[in-house]
Amino acid sequence: MLRRFALAAAVLLTAAVAAQYQERFRPQYHISPAKNWTNDPNGLVYFAGEYHLFYQFNPFGDQWGHMSWGHAVSKDMVRWQELPVAIPESDGVMIFTGSTVVDARNTSGFCQGNEGCLVAVYTGHRPKSNTAPSRQTQNLAYSNDRGRTWSKYKLNPVIDLQMSDFRDPKVFWHEPTKRWVMAVALPLEHKVLFYASVDLKTWQKRGEFGGQGATGGDWECPELFPLPVEGAQEQRWVLKVGLNPGARYGGSGEQYFVGKFDGGKFTNQNPAGLTLWTDYGRDCYCGLTFNNLPADRKQAMIGWMSNWEYAGKLPTAPWRGQMTVPRTLSLRATPDGLRLFQQPAEALTSLRGTVVALQAQNVSGTNAALTASLPGQAYELQTTITPGTAREFGWNVLTGEGSQVTIGYDASKNELYVDRSRGGAEVSGKFPGRYSAPLALRDKPLSLRILVDWSSIEVFAQDGEVVMTSLVFPEAGSKGIAAFSTGGNVKEVKAQVWPLRSAW
Ligand code: FRU
Numbered sequence: 001m002l003r004r005f006a007l008a009a010a011v012l013l014t015a016a017v018a019a020q021y022q023e024r025f026r027p028q029y030h031i032s033p034a035k036n037w038t039n040d041p042n043g044l045v046y047f048a049g050e051y052h053l054f055y056q057f058n059p060f061g062d063q064w065g066h067m068s069w070g071h072a073v074s075k076d077m078v079r080w081q082e083l084p085v086a087i088p089e090s091d092g093v094m095i096f097t098g099s100t101v102v103d104a105r106n107t108s109g110f111c112q113g114n115e116g117c118l119v120a121v122y123t124g125h126r127p128k129s130n131t132a133p134s135r136q137t138q139n140l141a142y143s144n145d146r147g148r149t150w151s152k153y154k155l156n157p158v159i160d161l162q163m164s165d166f167r168d169p170k171v172f173w174h175e176p177t178k179r180w181v182m183a184v185a186l187p188l189e190h191k192v193l194f195y196a197s198v199d200l201k202t203w204q205k206r207g208e209f210g211g212q213g214a215t216g217g218d219w220e221c222p223e224l225f226p227l228p229v230e231g232a233q234e235q236r237w238v239l240k241v242g243l244n245p246g247a248r249y250g251g252s253g254e255q256y257f258v259g260k261f262d263g264g265k266f267t268n269q270n271p272a273g274l275t276l277w278t279d280y281g282r283d284c285y286c287g288l289t290f291n292n293l294p295a296d297r298k299q300a301m302i303g304w305m306s307n308w309e310y311a312g313k314l315p316t317a318p319w320r321g322q323m324t325v326p327r328t329l330s331l332r333a334t335p336d337g338l339r340l341f342q343q344p345a346e347a348l349t350s351l352r353g354t355v356v357a358l359q360a361q362n363v364s365g366t367n368a369a370l371t372a373s374l375p376g377q378a379y380e381l382q383t384t385i386t387p388g389t390a391r392e393f394g395w396n397v398l399t400g401e402g403s404q405v406t407i408g409y410d411a412s413k414n415e416l417y418v419d420r421s422r423g424g425a426e427v428s429g430k431f432p433g434r435y436s437a438p439l440a441l442r443d444k445p446l447s448l449r450i451l452v453d454w455s456s457i458e459v460f461a462q463d464g465e466v467v468m469t470s471l472v473f474p475e476a477g478s479k480g481i482a483a484f485s486t487g488g489n490v491k492e493v494k495a496q497v498w499p500l501r502s503a504w
Contacts, residue, residue, distance in 0.1 A: 399479075
């Protein structure tokens with residue numbers, strides 16, 4: 001009897017939880033908090049069989065404020081469980097962006113037991129008051145129960161430059177120098193500082209990098225990590241930096257540098273004036289990679305899927321803000337040099353339902369064989385298009401009465417684009433538009449992986465050489481997809497569409 005009651009209660013509870021994630025525009029396989037505001041991902045780390053995602057979170061409302069670290073865990077990077085707030089704002093100090101390490105050898109002295117413990121390194125932000133300007137410092141918190149409860153270090157802060165803008169520490173273990181390394185931003189100076197430490201508590205400045213690439217806005221969320229160069233016995237370091245405002249289309253966006261790092265100094269191997277964008281859409285910011293991933297796993301990154309230009313105006317409730325899918329990263333040689341390639345994490349394929357295959361030759365305009373109305377608005381579309389004489393070709397997705405988003409290739413300009421001018425609900429004057437990325441096909445067909453999830457579209461082109469992430473807010477019931485070409489034909493279009501199940 002008791003068991004039956006427990007079962008019934010469990011079923012009810014599961015239903016209640018599932019129901020929560022059915023609101024209009026609620027992403028089904030991108031993580032978003034059940035309610036309230038989120039921005040940057042923080043502290044991504046793998047520990048004791050779990051992936052941890054912390055995130056900038058306002059526990060009290062759906063606008064930015066009271067910044068604290070929200071927390072979710074996952075066994076596969078796809079199905080997440082939201083946990084209580086990990087590190088709350090306290091004593092008037094907000095908990096800004098940062099990272100988490102596994103202190104396996106208890107260098108900090110914070111760890112009990114032999115497993116090591118989790119140490120979070122974050123920016124403490126004290127807003128300006130009547131008597132003092134705002135202040136940003138670097139601070140520690142630690143957990144001895146797999147991230148479930150946290151204590152702030154009594155002697156915080158660990159770095160204080162007496163500055164208002166000094167934030168977003170990314171800390172990791174640097175094996176060659178056997179030290180912890182921190183990359184942290186001086187936003188207004190467009191600089192990243194590098195510090196080193198043996199115990200996470202005392203830090204020495206070792207070097208700095210700045211003034212290269214795009215500098216038209218604040219530099220935030222620096223991220224530094226090594227990646228193997230595919231097909232070569234080498235590795236390079238990627239230094240990724242958020243820029244806000246001043247990204248390619250205004251607002252926030254991210255650039256990266258490729259080079260060498262010796263534990264204190266980063267050397268950019270490209271010309272100082274070259275800007276490489278991580279993502280050519282408008283909605284990927286402060287992407288962070290995982291610390292402590294097992295050696296057999298590819299490095300993965302999760303970003304905030306929004307843009308400071310309109311983040312506070314998104315028409316979603318009771319939450320505001322969501323993350324990109326996890327993306328595995330690699331460095332590949334291209335005719336232009338080494339470039340960052342991104343792919344949706346393999347684990348996402350576990351959400352696939354039954355595939356629908358579409359194919360046609362010699363297509364001009366739209367073709368009945370290449371249109372479909374899908375049961376839902378969460379799916380993956382993989383397509384290859386062999387160009388012909390057409391000037392533009394691609395796919396319209398989320399088509400319905402009043403909305404449609406176009407993912408196209410402009411052969412006259414060698415550009416991939418996402419056009420969300422008719423992407424639905426009014427968000428802000430800064431939201432609609434057509435955004436493009438340079439992309440040379442080099443005599444290959446155009447190959448796209450397109451992830452659609454109710455209020456977002458992520459496009460991975462040519463195996464992940466170019467990525468475009470866009471929020472979209474289609475009219476209800478806009479479930480159509482259709483291939484198109486204009487100004488001529490394309491030789492062949494092939495596509496596979498998998499509905500993706502909800503990850504909740
Ligand atoms: C980037 C950012 C960070 C800061 C955080 C505050 O989006 O501005 O620089 O730590 O958001 O929420």
